[in-house]
Amino acid sequence: MVFIGESGSGKSTCINYFANYFTHSSFDEANHYSNMKIVIPNSICPQINYGSTSNQHTERNVHDNTVSQTQDCTEYGFTWNGKHVKIVDTLGFNDTYSTKDDENIQKILKKVSKFQLATAISITINGTNTRLSTSIKTTLTQLRGSLPDSVFQNLFFIFPNCTEETQNFNLRLIAEFNPSQQRTFNMQNSLFSIKDKSILQNSKLVKKMLQTWKDSVDTMADIMNEISQTSAASAQVFEDMRIKRERLxxxxxxxxxxxxxxxxxxxxxxxxxxxxxxxxxxxxxxxxFAKQTAIPYIELEKKNRITVQFVHTMIQCEFVAKIVDCRMNQA
Ligand SMILES: Nc1nc2c(ncn2[C@@H]2O[C@H](COP(=O)(O)OP(=O)(O)OP(=O)(O)O)[C@@H](O)[C@H]2O)c(=O)[nH]1
Ligand SMILES: [Mg+2]
Incomplete structure (x- = not known):
């Protein structure tokens, strides 16, 4: 089972719920979270208490729910009805840190291709989304472009944050995925959303929480029932898709x-x-525009001077230099 979807849509929470379903652990009225299995930490249960060390979560900071949490694809192994079940948590689309979606999709495809088979590609969409916001639109477009066509038969849609009657998300928005009604599920996985444990003093509230937990357990049973009737797809197609995307x-x-x-x-x-x-x-x-400039120049002036020298009279010419203004070209 691979969980894919927008950042914050509830993938990791859903996987924690499944961890309890597979291990027959439960939230209960007297012990609250004490008997629950935690494979991925969250703000209310920050310590993991199940799973091997090789499958460590990669949550960023469970006390800051304003940022994308899961930073790498991680697989978690369980047993269900004598079968091995592997669940893969993936990086959310529309990461708050950057526009690293391309890189993240490559990581998801690489991770899935390491398995021989993929039975359920579970797309999680926050069921309270009313309109096709830019971010969900981008996510769906990215998803559509990154999933091999041959695994469309293996798509499951999980809508956390709502029950069937409180779902706002309109299924028409995912019409291109051709979702079948048997493969769309609503879950109100709110156990880990409480701000502090003091509200557990309120027994009425705890009863409500227990009821939502039981509803989610029923839904998980339905999901597993549907998955067990689904033929697995070859995971090789994910590697082919990854190579094509790398070229692109x-x-x-x-x-x-x-x-x-x-x-x-x-x-x-x-x-x-x-x-x-x-x-x-x-x-x-x-x-x-005409520019007038005064330029000094020398004019040669011809002067006649009469000199008497004994009997001879001769005209002697003498040049006298005189400085006057005139234009450059004349100079
Ligand atoms: N009320 C309510 N809160 C939920 C539900 N599912 C998840 N949450 C809360 O939504 C927040 C995000 O959930 P995550 O499970 O971390 O979401 P994610 O898809 O793994 O997010 P990334 O790792 O960032 O991709 C957490 O505070 C959860 O407690 C739900 O069904 N109901
Ligand atoms: Mg996560």
Whole structure:
């Protein structure tokens, strides 16, 4: 069983519920959580008390429910009706830390492909979602694009946070997955959502909590019953999908690089266009501009001087330099 879905949709909580279902452990009126098995910590039960050390959870900070919790795919092993059951918890789509969805999907596909068979791909969607928000839309699109078509027969839809009559999520929003009614389930897995254990003093509340637990146990029995009638799909298709996606991601990164350099070229071109426009405007505005500059120059002036020398009279020409203003080209 592989749990896939948006971050915070309730995958890890659901797996903790299944851990108790498989081990016949239970929330109870007198001991509350004391007999429950915890494979993935949460704020109310932060210590794990079941599972091998090799299958350690990868929760980020169970006391901060504003961030994505599960950081890597982890498998948990159980026995049910004499069969081995492996449950895989996965990283949530729409991680709050970054847009690492592509990377996360690759990790999920790689993890699932390590198994020979995959029987139930359980898509968890918070059942209180009313509209197709951008994040759930992105998640569904990512899911649609990352699941091999051949495992569509193995899809199960689990809607935590609600019961059948309080579900807001409209099934039409997942019509492209072709969900069958026998494979859609509602669960109110609220046991680990309480803020502190002091409310357990209220016996009326504890009775309510016990009832929701019993309802979830019934639902888990229905889920397992349906899964036991489902033929397993070959997990190899997940590896094929991973390789194809890896190639696509490579192409995508190349395209992004090219697009970035194209955008830079467009930006430079825009800057040059602006400069050209400004230059044209300046030229237009200054077309009648005439600059007057005073430049000193030397003018040679011809002067006649008459000199009497004995009997001879001769005209002697003498040049006298005189400084006056005139234009450069004349100088
Ligand atoms: N009331 C209520 N709270 C729930 C239910 N399922 C999960 N929660 C709470 O929702 C929060 C997120 O649940 P998780 O199980 O950590 O969600 P996740 O899908 O594993 O999240 P990531 O690991 O971040 O991908 C926790 O505080 C849970 O206690 C539910 O059915 N009802
Ligand atoms: Mg989780």
């Amino acid at each position: 991601i490579g192409h995508k990164e190349n395209l992004i690089k090219k697009q970035k350099s194209l955008l830079n070229a467009i930006k430079t071109l825009d800057i040059e266009k602006d400069r050209l426009k400004n230059a044209t405007n300046d030229q237009q505005a200054n077309r009648n």
